[in-house]
Structure formats: structure tokens, C-alpha cells
Amino acid sequence: MSAKIIDGKAIAASIRQKMVDEVAQLKKEGIVPGLAVVIVGKDPASKVYVGQKEKGCAQVGIYSEKYDLPEDTSEEELLNLMARLNKDDKINGILVQLPLPKQIDEKKVLYAIDSAKDVDGFHPENIGKLVIGEDTFLPCTPHGIMVLLEHSGIDLKGKEAVVVGRSNIVGKPISLMLLSKSATVTICHSKTKDLSFHTRRADVVIAAVGRPEMIKGDMLKEGAVVIDVGVNRLENGKLAGDVEFESASKKAFAITPVPGGVGPMTITMLLKNTIKAARMQA
Ligand code: NAP
Secondary structure, X not given: OXXXXXXXXXXXXXXXXXHHHHHHHHHHOOXXXXXXXXXXXXXXXXXXXXXXXXXXXXXXXXXXXXXEEOOOOOHHHHHHHHHHHHHOOOOOEEEEOOOOOOOOOHHHHXXXXXXXXXXOOOOHHHHHHHHXXXXXXXXXXXXXXHHHHHHOOOOOOOOEEEEEOOOOOOHXXXXXXXXXXXXXXXXXXOOOOOHHHHHOOOOEEEXXXXXXXXXXXXXXXXXXXXXXXXXXXXXXXXXXXXXXXXXXXXXXXXXXXXXXXXXXXXXXXXXXXXXXXXXXXX
8 A cells, every 4th residue: 555645735835825815815904914033043954944934924925024133142132022022013923943042041932922922832821722722822833733634634533643752842732632633642752661552553643753764664553644743854964754754655544754744834834823813913
């Protein structure tokens, strides 16, 4: 069997196309969605992500401002910027690109963002709302995964879902979102005793580990849906996911590629949250 490829790039492009019309309509109503993107330092990967976010905004008509701050920016300076952006009416969403340099406490900065402008969905108030099932800004990567599953017609009700990874930005929130769709969810991590035991009984596997090609085809059930969140740069410069695509795609019913799977959806969900924030604040 050869798996159906879940084409995140195409799905993201079709969602962004609809956003162009949505933003144009909002502008007619006098609402211009605005996003502030803040980057501190020169991390090359962060620069790439920030560039993609700005490009995404321009593509759908969202106003964006970039704050490109030097590596030695103090925590106080960054907190002052958050306070200023919280009050700025042109700005509906604030995104601070992580990681931050070590002199800055990431939590302090993220918690200083007004929860109504927290388009990354990392503020404890918004995470709390996710836990109790209230409307909120969903964190972008797991939200993107849920949209991919929905677009691919995958019904999660009663399915065994195994999430590998328990980070605050992917593993934990995706587990809650799968649960909210009535999947039976197991969360695995580095201390899990027999990972294959869990993945082999899963109808849906979400791999968010950060270890290249760790999940092999023989760790999967025949016909599973496999979502590969991993983005790992190999020594030869190529990108690899957390799933060994070649063996996994022979076993799976459907699978996301890396690149071109989850990645394009993350920024698309950031744009979606910014539009949502603009509507809420209008
Ligand atoms: P993270 O914070 O480093 O978390 C990794 C998780 O994997 C941890 O919970 C860890 O367990 C678990 N883990 C490590 N080794 C394991 C093993 N041998 N068996 C089972 N679990 C193991 O990473 P993250 O931020 O969630 O990101 C995960 C991957 O997704 C990375 O490759 C990242 O680049 C990628 N990512 C992609 C996007 C996108 O838009 N495409 C967005 C975010 C992240 P412990 O908790 O026990 O340490």
C-alpha cells in the first residue's frame, strides 16, 4: 500500500486564498488586521520564520510591523515594547519569535502580551481556555494539524491517537485538541518504556519529537494516519521529519511530508488568529 500524501502546502494555499477575500471584506468595514512580529538576535532559523510570517501577512493583506532587536536587548526593553504594542490600536496580534537570548525570561515576555493579542496562543489564560473547551486562540502548529486532518476527511471519533512528544507548543495542546474531537489519546515522551507498543496500536500518530526519522514503518499499524511535525536539519543540509517517510508511507493510509506538510499550516493559522483578533477587537 502507498499512502495518500496530505499536501499541507496546497491546503494552506487554498485557505490563504479565502483569507484574501475575508481581509478585503474586513477592510471595507474599516477593520485592518495588524500583526507585530518581534525578533531578538540573529538566529538564522528565526530570521527565516519571521520572513515567512511577514510574507504571509503581505500575501493576504494583513498589516505587519517587524521589530528586529539586537542580541543584547534587555528584558526590561522587551517588556516595555510589549506594553506599547498592547496599547497600539493598529496592532491586533503580537508574536515574539522564540527562542529569546538567555538574559530574557521567555515566560515573563509571553505572559506580558495582552491575552486578547496572543495570536500564538501561548498565554496561560488562552491555554486554560483550551483545556476547558472555551473559544480561544489555538496554538498555531497543533491547530494547523487539526485543520489538515479535517481537510483530509479523517474522523477522529473513537480513534486511538498517539502523540509522541509533550511540549507546551505541540505535544500537549494537540493532545487536548484530539481529545476534544473524541479521540482516545495517549501521550508518549522520552521516558515512555515501549514506544512501539503504543505507536503500533494507533489509528493516528502525531510525531513531535525533534529526532530525525525516529518513527519507522515497522512501528506503525497498517492503515494509520501519520502526521510528522518534526523539522530536523541533517548534516547534508536536507530537512528530515521525525518519521522515516519511505518505510512509513508503505504502511500508512495517509501521511504528511517534510517539508510541505505541517510547516505551511503553522503560519496560515497565525494569519487566521490575527484576523480573529482583529474581529474580536473591532
Ligand atoms: P521539544 O520541546 O524539544 O519536545 C520534544 C518532545 O519529544 C519532548 O516531550 C521529549 O520528551 C520527546 N522526546 C524526546 N526524545 C524522545 C524519544 N526518544 N522518545 C519519545 N519521546 C521523545 O520539541 P517541540 O518544540 O515540540 O518540537 C518537536 C519537533 O517539531 C521539532 O523537530 C521542531 O522543530 C518541530 N516543530 C515544527 C513546527 C512546524 O511548524 N512545522 C512547529 C513547532 C515544532 P521529554 O518531555 O520527556 O523530554
